[in-house]
Amino acid sequence: xxxxxxxxxxHVLGRFECCAVLLNRNAAIPWFILVPDTSLxxxxxxxxxxxxxxxxxxxxxxxxxxxxxxxxKLNFAGLGNVVPQMHLHVIARADGDACWPKPVWGHLTEExxxxxxxxxxxxxxxxxxxxxxxxxxxECSAD
Amino acid sequence: xxxxxxxxxxHVLGRFECCAVLLNRNAAIPWFILVPDTSLxxxxxxxxxxxxxxxxxxxxxxxxxxxxxxxxKLNFAGLGNVVPQMHLHVIARADGDACWPKPVWGHLTEExxxxxxxxxxxxxxxxxxxxxxxxxxxECSAD
Numbered sequence: 001x002x003x004x005x006x007x008x009x010x011h012v013l014g015r016f017e018c019c020a021v022l023l024n025r026n027a028a029i030p031w032f033i034l035v036p037d038t039s040l041x042x043x044x045x046x047x048x049x050x051x052x053x054x055x056x057x058x059x060x061x062x063x064x065x066x067x068x069x070x071x072x073k074l075n076f077a078g079l080g081n082v083v084p085q086m087h088l089h090v091i092a093r094a095d096g097d098a099c100w101p102k103p104v105w106g107h108l109t110e111e112x113x114x115x116x117x118x119x120x121x122x123x124x125x126x127x128x129x130x131x132x133x134x135x136x137x138x139e140c141s142a143d
Numbered sequence: 144x145x146x147x148x149x150x151x152x153x154h155v156l157g158r159f160e161c162c163a164v165l166l167n168r169n170a171a172i173p174w175f176i177l178v179p180d181t182s183l184x185x186x187x188x189x190x191x192x193x194x195x196x197x198x199x200x201x202x203x204x205x206x207x208x209x210x211x212x213x214x215x216k217l218n219f220a221g222l223g224n225v226v227p228q229m230h231l232h233v234i235a236r237a238d239g240d241a242c243w244p245k246p247v248w249g250h251l252t253e254e255x256x257x258x259x260x261x262x263x264x265x266x267x268x269x270x271x272x273x274x275x276x277x278x279x280x281x282e283c284s285a286d
Contacts, residue, residue: 042205048199051195081243
């Protein structure tokens, strides 16, 4: 089960082996959120094997953002001060973006929505080249 | 060489195998910064073996903060929008701390200094139980 706040904030694109792959609905900055299958709350509490799997899945999103979307810079974080369920932020950043050089949290005020074609295109590319198991309905919760 | 901004902001406690171990001078919140030996800028660009080593060293700091200092919650992040040199934040958080539940960046306004005895105690414990190679002078730069 994915926390309801994450489901309100994000499109659910699908799953990798260990993580659900969410995309923040705010298209002002490409902002993925990966939700690992674990009851632990802090990334650094994971056992080394699981930590490697989870960070490896985050690397797939990083490669997508850098290689497919052309971003040179990424922010990566596990915070969880508000939503306790472990979730990892993989965020594409660029000089001149909507809150550069500040971190997104509490500083991203611009809001845009993804159009359905972009969502389908990103999901399709992640399925084709990055091993995503797609969620059938981009507006529905993952299991 | 550690970026001058990090040296201004932090005490240099020493090194693990791959990372220099810094502690933000602001004692309001226990905030470690690990600086890996790499010219890459984003954590998720590291090769899997190096990524595992670096996150493993961050886990040592996490265990110190949780087991020795009694914190239940950690924030972990690699941002680097201002200081490009890769550096990883390992931050102890607690309900009611100086900027809870906000992230520290841009929200931590309270300032405190570490007293030298606390710095020496923390460094000593990290050496004794967590494999830190100590920096002789807590005010000097690491090599």
